[in-house]
Amino acid sequence: MKRVASAENLLLIDVPGHINDSEILSFLYTREVNWQHVNAIKTLTDFNDTIISDWLNVSVKTFREYKKPPTTFKENVKEQVLLLLALIKHGIAVFGSVKEFDQWLNRSNFYFDNKSPNAYLNTVTGLRFVDDRLTAMEYGDNV
Template identity: 25%
Template sequence: MSSIPNQPIPLNDLSLVAQAQHGVDAQAITSFREYAQLSKEVMAGLLHVTPKTIDNLKAKRRKIGVVQAEILLSLIRLFNRGEHLFGSIDEFKGWLGLPQPALEMQPPNKFLFSITGIRLVEECLERIEQGYAA
């Protein structure tokens, strides 16, 4: 299994919020995007910014905003958990595209654009970890 280089994975919500408030380097967006095998356009959409904004933040070596940092850190945690559970990013991404009963038969990838949506997908993974149908 791979992991995201130079990016600590927040284990709980308190550490996630603290890390987001402290700031996350824009380079973490690219590291996660490559790890998760997402296009720049999809990554920008998940963070509610433009691809140009991501490029500018990286070029200026700036930290991303707290809201974008919280979404990014939540995605990092989710994808690491999914990779661990399914054995690979490819398997996890396949599952993200499948309709899930707990999400009213919508695929989990439709929920990755908000903190609440990411949390709902995490709950699905938790059900699978505990042996229940997602």
């Protein structure tokens, strides 16, 4: 398992453990989503700036700017960052490690039209779909 710095562990504690509309909205309206959250995505996963910028629908240059304080994000980017962190937290809980979750995200899968789940992380609907598949796995579905 990739060793995660304590700052990311502390940050993840407050992030919802799965994608739930009321928890996500509450977080977005009561807490700040900032450069620390973007850095956490990079630190928690083995994905590079190009892949993560694709998930956020921004250029690599813009993504790298997001990692610098004190950047202010648009609301849709805040939501996407929070959803990604919630998905990562859920994936770690299901697979037991970041490495296993990353491998699953990169592997083509019948339930994702023979694409990798990673290909679905650039939209809110895709993030929800991947999160739903994780929940199905928790309850015994072979995903």
